[in-house]
Amino acid sequence: MSQSMYSFHNVHKGILQNINVTIEKGEKVIIFGPSGSGKSTLLHLFNRLQDPDEGKIHFKDNPIQSYHIPDLRNQAGLVMQAPHLFPGTVLDNIKYGPSLRGDWREQDGEELLAYVQLPTEYLSRDVNHLSGGEQQRVSLARTLANKPEVLLLDEPTSALDQHTIEEIEDVLEELIHEHQLTMIMVTHNLKQAKRLGDKGIFLSEGEILESGLILDLLETPTTTSLQSFLA
Numbered sequence: 001m002s003q004s005m006y007s008f009h010n011v012h013k014g015i016l017q018n019i020n021v022t023i024e025k026g027e028k029v030i031i032f033g034p035s036g037s038g039k040s041t042l043l044h045l046f047n048r049l050q051d052p053d054e055g056k057i058h059f060k061d062n063p064i065q066s067y068h069i070p071d072l073r074n075q076a077g078l079v080m081q082a083p084h085l086f087p088g089t090v091l092d093n094i095k096y097g098p099s100l101r102g103d104w105r106e107q108d109g110e111e112l113l114a115y116v117q118l119p120t121e122y123l124s125r126d127v128n129h130l131s132g133g134e135q136q137r138v139s140l141a142r143t144l145a146n147k148p149e150v151l152l153l154d155e156p157t158s159a160l161d162q163h164t165i166e167e168i169e170d171v172l173e174e175l176i177h178e179h180q181l182t183m184i185m186v187t188h189n190l191k192q193a194k195r196l197g198d199k200g201i202f203l204s205e206g207e208i209l210e211s212g213l214i215l216d217l218l219e220t221p222t223t224t225s226l227q228s229f230l231a
């Protein structure tokens with residue numbers, strides 16, 4: 001039986017109007033639409049980087065505000081466009097969150113780097129000496145260190161070249177599959193949307209104009225807005 005991960009009821013926030021969305025456990029949802037349509041605002045509601053002006057959000061059948069915010073953000077981990085790592089080594093960065101909770105074992109470092117397909121010797125590397133793609137892998141490893149159920153991705157590959165984009169997509173695809181994660185991703189890259197997503201939400205001027213299977217949305221758009229966005 002499917003389990004609801006998120007449900008939004010008549011949510012309004014800034015430009016977003018009357019957002020009604022349900023996301024089931026294990027779904028891979030792509031949020032897309034023109035610049036300024038409210039995609040980042042919507043993504044930020046999933047881990048309380050922003051809160052609604054009106055309406056209700058439930059996370060796993062409980063009001064989202066009933067969760068302790070750090071717990072919520074461990075369960076719904078965000079990876080941003082530009083990796084925000086702090087100065088220090090790869091190990092310093094990935095053990096930070098779990099260490100705070102007394103939940104770090106020495107072997108975890110190796111395991112986390114294996115998840116994002118980086119060699120173990122990277123644990124002692126200075127993060128400032130890594131390439132953009134490597135930093136994004138470390139950022140992903142750091143999010144995974146908190147054992148999230150949901151991955152929130154805000155254009156995670158938009159700063160990378162095509163080859164690196166494909167490598168990160170491989171890593172994401174495998175991780176999501178292996179850990180049965182729910183994924184909610186904002187992307188401008190429609191090839192990526194097709195590859196990684198199963199559902200799609202098309203936003204225009206703060207409203208959901210179409211939602212459903214991503215392939216249907218991209219191949220048979222019904223609204224003129226989506227048709228012209230894709231043209």
Ligand SMILES: Nc1ncnc2c1ncn2[C@@H]1O[C@H](COP(=O)(O)OP(=O)(O)OP(=O)(O)O)[C@@H](O)[C@H]1O
Pocket residue numbers: 014015033034035036037038039040041042
């Ligand atoms: N904190 C804020 N206060 C006021 N307005 C905001 C705030 N954040 C975003 N906005 C406005 O809300 C609208 C939607 O912004 P948002 O960043 O969610 O869009 P987006 O679809 O993610 O855009 P992009 O694709 O350009 O990143 C924009 O008009 C933006 O200027």
